[in-house]
Amino acid sequence: MRPNLAVLDVSLIDRILQEAFSLLMNPGVKVGTIEAAELLSSGGARLENGVAHIPEWVARRALQSVPREFYLYDRGGHAAVHYGGDDVHFDPGSSCLSILDPDTLRPRLAQSRDLVRLIQVAEVLPQYAAQSTAVVCNDVPSEIGDLYRLFLVLWYSHKPVVTGAFSTSTLQAMIDLLVADSGGGEALKWKPRAIFDVCPSPPLNWTDFAAHNLVVLARAGIPAELISMPLAGATGPVTLAGSIVQHAAETISGIAIHQLASPGAPVVWGGAPAIFDMRSGGTPMGAIETVMLDIACAQVGKSLGLPTHTYLVASDSKLADAQAGMESSISAVLGTLAGINMISGAGMLDALACHSIEKLVLDAEVIASAQRMVAGIGTPTETLATSMFAQVGLQGEFLKLKETRQLFRGEQHFPSSVIDRSTRPEGEGEVQGDAFSRARERVQELLASYSELEFPGQTRSRLQESVSRAAERAGLVTLPGIPVNELQRMQGSAAI
Amino acid sequence: MRDEALRAMQASIVNGAPETAAVLAQDALTAGFEPLDAINLGFVPGMHAVGEQFAQHTLFLPDMMASAEAMRAAMQVLEPELRKRGGERPNAGTVVLGTTKGDIHEIGKTLVGTLLTAHGFKVHDLGVDVASDVFVANILKTGADVVGISALLTTTMRGQKSVIEAIERAGLRARVKVIVGGAPVSRRWAEEIGADGYGQDAASAVELVKGLMHQGVHAG
Structure with a gap:
């Protein structure tokens, strides 16, 4: 059996949904664009002063047309991420402004080269089924920041991407980049390579930017992930149950806009709800109540049969230390048990403000453990133990059994060198290095094992062409994060 | 009597009680307090106490919000009277x-x-x-x-x-x-x-x- 975790019972989920439907009528939902408002109106909602009052039947009809499952594809066209059922995948957290310098242990503003290293490490770690546009590159003009980091991910990775746009104007450029990557709009729609996070603003507000992006993504057939994030006690009710209701209302209203724009377009019941820290005013992502909120919100989505996402595996600690390990491990295991399709947040510190490649490597270990956990306790032998005892008797030499050799790789997960399971030699006092220092070494090993990717046909030229115009307009004379000789080599081979 | 009234004003801020603060402000005027004295000797020390208790982790942000509301309620009573008498609460900035x-x-x-x-x-x-x-x-x-x-x-x-x-x-x-x-x-x-x-x-x-x-x- 697959071990499962639920934090809400059926009757409470019913109450949550009933109150969410009630909120959609009163007070209703603010909608920032005329287009989205008109879509809701044409679907049966009542509009009043920029607020849509959405009847339950309108919302339920939209929920009905959402695909129950879909896939994201790698560049080779293989289904790499399954949104649906209890499948669980992880991707690094996204949009950090800073990165932890492993030498000084201080955060510094992230640059393109940091994103490249992060992508390369995530590319070779099998625990990450998808990449994310993990940091904001501070050496790139902000007006193309979202476009450029997607470009870097596509340049250095074959994996699918969890991304998001910072403005309405760059969304289309990002779609164009993905079209260039896939070799055409239909190819991209048929085998989507990326999913876009779109965030309502709590409480109950789809701003012009978010509403516009929802409609554009729906019509382009590119998957959207709705990231509602009430802060319990600040931008949402203080009770966890109350904020779960708000999350449901915000998400259902987004689904209504999205499905009215294009019924059947892929969309995910996502989220990043958190409690509001009543001392600092911050958003503690490592708090157990935040984890409870995230799991509960996903459980509501699963009760409707929808694909799910949430934000876990992040820590509030400023270092990849014991606190980070504790917070990230708890949420990774619980989120996996809850069967949430995509869990974003690995590698993140300081309440989502700072990324750490070393933490990404450490988190990969707990993710592997969590995945082993949900693989469950299997029964690969006809008898559970008696036939093996029949062979070894009371001698107990199980190590020699053929079953041992055949099955141990499936029974046990083997961690990387980051996890120290060595036996301490007798008489040796001091332990050499902690998990963080081992993670630093592992990062170097992983970077060394990253090899240049093979690209089909003219994909790289198309990507470069697609981003170069925008980069030039933004005043960039080179492409940060891409070695000049690589571009020259590529141009040379294209000329041939 | 006067000290007791000032302590009650302070307590209304610490307790985050806007209605009480407004009543106490009115009572202070009726009892002949100078508005500026009620502000500086009664209500402002309440805000200082709130700040100290926040630093000591005994009060939290919702408590501070309530205290600020209580302060606003007291000032709504005292400021018009202060202006009437030709005065003004000194602007801290x-x-x-x-x-x-x-x-x-x-x-x-x-x-x-x-x-x-x-x-x-x-x-x-x-x-x-x-x-x-x-x-x-x-x-x-x-x-x-x-x-x-x-x-x-x-x-x-x-x-x-x-x-x-x-x-x-x-x-x-x-x-x-x-x-x-x-x-x-x-x-x-x-x-x-x-x-x-x-x-x-x-x-x-x-x-x-x-x-x-x-x-x-x-x-x-």
Whole structure:
């Protein structure tokens, strides 16, 4: 059996949904664009002063047309991420402004080269089924920041991407980049390579930017992930149950806009709800109540049969230390048990403000453990133990059994060198290095094992062409994060 | 009797009880208190006590909000009477607040504004999604001593730097102190973008602004 975790019972989920439907009528939902408002109106909602009052039947009809499952594809066209059922995948957290310098242990503003290293490490770690546009590159003009980091991910990775746009104007450029990557709009729609996070603003507000992006993504057939994030006690009710209701209302209203724009377009019941820290005013992502909120919100989505996402595996600690390990491990295991399709947040510190490649490597270990956990306790032998005892008797030499050799790789997960399971030699006092220092070494090993990717046909030229115009307009004379000789080599081979 | 009344005023602030604070303010006027005495000897010590208890982790942000509401309720009774008598509560300083362009989050900023007002500052809250030139125009219009720039998102945080650059271009940087805040903001970020200060939370933002006023904001 697959071990499962639920934090809400059926009757409470019913109450949550009933109150969410009630909120959609009163007070209703603010909608920032005329287009989205008109879509809701044409679907049966009542509009009043920029607020849509959405009847339950309108919302339920939209929920009905959402695909129950879909896939994201790698560049080779293989289904790499399954949104649906209890499948669980992880991707690094996204949009950090800073990165932890492993030498000084201080955060510094992230640059393109940091994103490249992060992508390369995530590319070779099998625990990450998808990449994310993990940091904001501070050496790139902000007006193309979202476009450029997607470009870097596509340049250095074959994996699918969890991304998001910072403005309405760059969304289309990002779609164009993905079209260039896939070799055409239909190819991209048929085998989507990326999913876009779109965030309502709590409480109950789809701003012009978010509403516009929802409609554009729906019509382009590119998957959207709705990231509602009430802060319990600040931008949402203080009770966890109350904020779960708000999350449901915000998400259902987004689904209504999205499905009215294009019924059947892929969309995910996502989220990043958190409690509001009543001392600092911050958003503690490592708090157990935040984890409870995230799991509960996903459980509501699963009760409707929808694909799910949430934000876990992040820590509030400023270092990849014991606190980070504790917070990230708890949420990774619980989120996996809850069967949430995509869990974003690995590698993140300081309440989502700072990324750490070393933490990404450490988190990969707990993710592997969590995945082993949900693989469950299997029964690969006809008898559970008696036939093996029949062979070894009371001698107990199980190590020699053929079953041992055949099955141990499936029974046990083997961690990387980051996890120290060595036996301490007798008489040796001091332990050499902690998990963080081992993670630093592992990062170097992983970077060394990253090899240049093979690209089909003219994909790289198309990507470069697609981003170069925008980069030039933004005043960039080179492409940060891409070695000049690589571009020259590529141009040379294209000329041939 | 007088001390007892002042203690009750202080307690109404610490307890976050706006109705009680308003009644006590009215009672104080009826009993012959000077409005400024009721403010400075009764209600303001309440806000100081709240700040201390917040620092000691016995009070939290919702408690502070309630205390600021109680202070506002008392001031609504006392300020008209003060003006009638030709007086005015001394202005602790003028502060312009706003959230950066592209960011519509305001809870932290509003909290800072509420607490600053409770501590006697004149606060001009520009709201959310505020363009750099609007910050500049309002610094000029109000003669602000301090400008506070808030951002909740890592993506809009860089807007804080843009506002500082706009203030510099307008030639106002020497006459106004800049503070920054918001969930993703750190002291290091504040230093990098050339801000004068960073408040980790609303309570420390108040202490920060008081400290900047004490330094003499026009010294530059």
